[in-house]
Amino acid sequence: MIEVFDEDLHAGVNLALEVGEILYREKTEHQDLMIFENNRFGRVMSLDGAVQTTEHDEFIYHEMFAHVPMLAHGKVERVLIIGGGDGGAACQVLKHKTVKATLVDIDRTVIDLSAKYMPTVSDGAFDDPRLEIIVADGCQFVKDTDQKWDVIIIDSTDPHGPGEVLYSAEFYADCKTCLTDGGVIVTQNGVPFVQGEELRNSYDRLGALFADVSFYMAAIPSYVGGALAFGWATDNKDLRKIETGKLAERFLDADIETGYYSPEIHQAAFVLPYFVQKILTAEKD
Numbered sequence: 001m002i003e004v005f006d007e008d009l010h011a012g013v014n015l016a017l018e019v020g021e022i023l024y025r026e027k028t029e030h031q032d033l034m035i036f037e038n039n040r041f042g043r044v045m046s047l048d049g050a051v052q053t054t055e056h057d058e059f060i061y062h063e064m065f066a067h068v069p070m071l072a073h074g075k076v077e078r079v080l081i082i083g084g085g086d087g088g089a090a091c092q093v094l095k096h097k098t099v100k101a102t103l104v105d106i107d108r109t110v111i112d113l114s115a116k117y118m119p120t121v122s123d124g125a126f127d128d129p130r131l132e133i134i135v136a137d138g139c140q141f142v143k144d145t146d147q148k149w150d151v152i153i154i155d156s157t158d159p160h161g162p163g164e165v166l167y168s169a170e171f172y173a174d175c176k177t178c179l180t181d182g183g184v185i186v187t188q189n190g191v192p193f194v195q196g197e198e199l200r201n202s203y204d205r206l207g208a209l210f211a212d213v214s215f216y217m218a219a220i221p222s223y224v225g226g227a228l229a230f231g232w233a234t235d236n237k238d239l240r241k242i243e244t245g246k247l248a249e250r251f252l253d254a255d256i257e258t259g260y261y262s263p264e265i266h267q268a269a270f271v272l273p274y275f276v277q278k279i280l281t282a283e284k285d
């Protein structure tokens, strides 16, 4: 009898994945963590019943999460990753040879088990001396720290459970105090087709704090419901106006091999479908 992993993250929409072998299943201090084999996606990590990352499609998500803000900025020295305990964002960030990164995740077990069972995702990032790992609530961390970063990547679970605070106006305001002048924040902001309200909430909350707020999109096969939106927030309006040729120069200099990201896709990702634009501009009742 084949066991099936059944994700019911969005009302009326389920994702069913055949479970080959369950490699790990435990309630950590914070979340229900499961890692299992699937014949299409390879090893899959879920937290509280929601797919977090899979071996075979994580490159799309993590390349777009890291390279879009870093290549648009062009002079990144320090990156803060809130969440991201699977190490995928850290892996892509550290491909930029001159940067240092800080990863703040609430759940040490996610980090340890991702390294153990899904090592291709972090690909050695956890052992890179340029990465500082801090186990803490990201919301409290940005409130307490006096450090600043050029890029802040909010690689959180969805706004339920421990991840909920990472979508609050208070958290975004505290992140802004941790950003260097002209720095940029990018967020995991869900699939607009089934998470439109979350998208609009982030848009409004970030819009109250930053001069330039938008989204860019990429389709991640294991995230059900269509293309995923990454939130974009900065006071430097020029970052989104960068020429493709300039991006291509920086991409070449960075000498990074990618499977999804390209300067052309970077630019195109910011072109939002009309239904997403309507979510952002609709009159609020």
Ligand code: SAM
Binding pocket: 047, 051, 052, 053, 061, 082, 083, 084, 085, 086, 104, 105, 106, 107, 110, 136, 137, 138, 139, 155, 156, 157, 158, 161, 162, 163, 164, 165, 166, 188
């Ligand atoms: N790609 C995934 C997605 O789109 O949902 C996110 C992946 S990553 C595994 C999510 C991480 O957020 C987890 O490691 C979890 O422990 C972390 N997390 C959740 N709430 C947090 C909080 N308040 N502070 C820091 N990390 C948090």
